[in-house]
Amino acid sequence: MIPEQTFFPDPALDRAFGVVMALAQEVWVMRDRMAAMEAQLAERGVLQVEKLNAEPAGDERAAEREAFVQHLMQNLLGVQQAKGPR
Amino acid sequence: MTIDGRAFAAGQAFLLSTKTWWTRVLYPEVRAEFEKDTVLYRYFCWLERHLQRFKYSGRYGLQPYLAQDRARLEKSLEGAPAELNPGLKYPEYYTRIDIHQHPGGVWSDPIAGFVYERGARSTTPLAGQRHRDLHERLTAAALERCPAPQRVLDMGCGFGKSTRPFSEALGPGKVEGIDLSAPCLRLAARDAAGAARFRQVDASRTDYPDSSFDLVTSTMLLHEMPPAVVEKTLAESARLLKKGGRMVHLDFLPAEDEFSRLIHFGHGRRNNEPFMEPLAGMDLAALLERLGFRNMEIRPFEEADGALAPGYQYWRFPWTLISAERW
Numbered sequence: 001m002i003p004e005q006t007f008f009p010d011p012a013l014d015r016a017f018g019v020v021m022a023l024a025q026e027v028w029v030m031r032d033r034m035a036a037m038e039a040q041l042a043e044r045g046v047l048q049v050e051k052l053n054a055e056p057a058g059d060e061r062a063a064e065r066e067a068f069v070q071h072l073m074q075n076l077l078g079v080q081q082a083k084g085p086r
Numbered sequence: 087m088t089i090d091g092r093a094f095a096a097g098q099a100f101l102l103s104t105k106t107w108w109t110r111v112l113y114p115e116v117r118a119e120f121e122k123d124t125v126l127y128r129y130f131c132w133l134e135r136h137l138q139r140f141k142y143s144g145r146y147g148l149q150p151y152l153a154q155d156r157a158r159l160e161k162s163l164e165g166a167p168a169e170l171n172p173g174l175k176y177p178e179y180y181t182r183i184d185i186h187q188h189p190g191g192v193w194s195d196p197i198a199g200f201v202y203e204r205g206a207r208s209t210t211p212l213a214g215q216r217h218r219d220l221h222e223r224l225t226a227a228a229l230e231r232c233p234a235p236q237r238v239l240d241m242g243c244g245f246g247k248s249t250r251p252f253s254e255a256l257g258p259g260k261v262e263g264i265d266l267s268a269p270c271l272r273l274a275a276r277d278a279a280g281a282a283r284f285r286q287v288d289a290s291r292t293d294y295p296d297s298s299f300d301l302v303t304s305t306m307l308l309h310e311m312p313p314a315v316v317e318k319t320l321a322e323s324a325r326l327l328k329k330g331g332r333m334v335h336l337d338f339l340p341a342e343d344e345f346s347r348l349i350h351f352g353h354g355r356r357n358n359e360p361f362m363e364p365l366a367g368m369d370l371a372a373l374l375e376r377l378g379f380r381n382m383e384i385r386p387f388e389e390a391d392g393a394l395a396p397g398y399q400y401w402r403f404p405w406t407l408i409s410a411e412r413w
Contacts, residue, residue: 005356007131017129018136022145025100029146032096 089151097146101137102208108133113349113401120345135356138187141205148201149189159197168275169285170268177288179312180266183358192244192267199245199273206247220389221305224336224407225251227387228303231409232332235300236260239326241289241319242307246274246282252303253281264289290318292326299326302333308408309338309354309365316365317373324377327412333379336387339366339406350404370408379410 006014041047089097108130116130142148152159176193184191192202229235238256240249243263253261258280264287265271275284287293289307302323308316323333340350347366354362374382387405388394 005135007128007135014132017132021104021136021140025097025140025144025146028100029093029096032099033092036092 088154089146094146094151097144098141098148098208101141101144104133105137105208108137109401114399117345117399131352131356134353138357141208142187142201143189148204152197152200152204156197159200163196163199163269163272163276166272166276167280167284168268168271169283170271171286174266174286174288176266177315179315179361183360185310185358187358192270196269196272198267198269199271202270203245203247203273206245220405221248222251223389224248224303224305224334224387225255227407228252228301228332228334228409229255231334232301235331237299238262238301238303239264239294239299240282241265241302241304241323242310243271243274243284245270246278246284248303248305249274249282249284250278253278258282264292290315290322292322294326296325297328297331300328300331302327302331304335304337306337308335309359309362311365312361313364313368316361316368320370320373321377324379324412329412331412333410333412335408337365337406337408338362338404339384339408340404346404349401374408374410378413380413381411383407383409 004014008014008017038047038049038052042049112126112130112133116124116126119126121127140147143150180193181191186192186202186205188198188201188205190198192198195201235256238252238261240252240261240263243249243265244267246263249261249263261282263271263274263282263284265274265284266286266288268286271284271286274282278284289304290311304319308319311319320333323335327333338350340346350366351363354360370384371382385407386394387407389402389405392398393402393405
């Protein structure tokens with residue numbers, strides 16, 4: 001095992017940025033796939049693209065979104081979720 | 087985990103778009119603020135290193151993607167008329183590092199030629215579909231200096247990309263490509279379908295008789311060798327050429343300024359090409375003279391229209407034509 005080259009004063013940033021870029025690539029791959037799926041579904045009349053693109057009348061997924069945000073942001077609090085050594 | 091074709095294409099396209107941004111936006115910014123330890127410079131280096139890693143070994147990398155299709159790819163090479171030398175021992179400098187961050191290098195895996203070929207399509211982002219241009223431009227430059235050669239040797243021919251424009255221009259039976267890599271030679275021979283001959287021979291010590299060729303060429307070969315092997319390869323070029331014959335090598339030599347050298351030598355380190363810097367340190371003009379060449383040219387090569395224009399600001403390789411006549 002040969003250690004990877006590093007470019008930042010703290011190698012933690014070298015590694016963390018790798019995670020960021022890997023996720024960014026996944027986002028693009030997913031967006032590409034979703035767009036292709038939408039195009040195929042619209043072509044067959046299964047999907048109404050205008051309806052999908054329109055601003056929703058109500059807040060359709062408020063509860064799921066709140067849960068998502070809560071789960072994401074609680075990491076910043078630095079609080080143990082199961083008690084253990086400090 | 088399998089990689090389907092769409093995901094592979096999207097994953098690689100993401101990397102190429104990011105590399106294009108690196109080439110067109112980040113590089114001019116880094117040059118404008120040229121100091122070694124800026125945040126931008128660090129990201130520039132990081133991206134150069136790791137976009138290449140993603141390209142070859144990442145989740146949507148060339149190696150895992152093509153390895154899924156290994157059986158079919160290997161079968162397609164069966165009967166390819168490459169003349170391989172089972173007794174050839176790969177030199178230590180060649181196997182010590184995985185060049186271009188290609189896992190296993192371009193020689194150890196039977197499908198390495200396919201991985202290399204696919205990767206080479208996006209080596210220089212701005213070239214895009216025009217990448218083939220480069221080889222055609224070199225062929226034109228070589229044939230301008232050595233019109234109508236009867237026999238041509240393409241050293242370090244790889245999977246045959248540099249050889250093809252010569253065999254297309256000159257017709258079958260005149261061009262031979264040599265390389266160390268058996269997997270690349272197999273692919274070259276398969277695709278050439280008899281238009282050129284491909285042999286597994288070390289360019290620094292070939293088995294051809296003296297004065298066998300009118301033209302000896304290479305493309306991106308010299309910077310992949312340590313200086314002692316470069317010297318032997320150029321001496322071999324001299325030995326193989328007929329009197330009045332030409333050698334034309336296309337390679338990389340950075341401009342004299344500190345920034346160009348920092349970027350180019352850094353590229354060599356980050357792309358696992360450790361002999362970039364030593365090549366730039368060689369006195370090639372003196373060496374060629376010592377080897378019995380004359381009418382030497384060592385000069386920047388315009389790989390695409392406008393690439394040598396004074397205002398050109400994007401990242402590019404410092405392409406250099408190294409040509410001389412056997413005397």
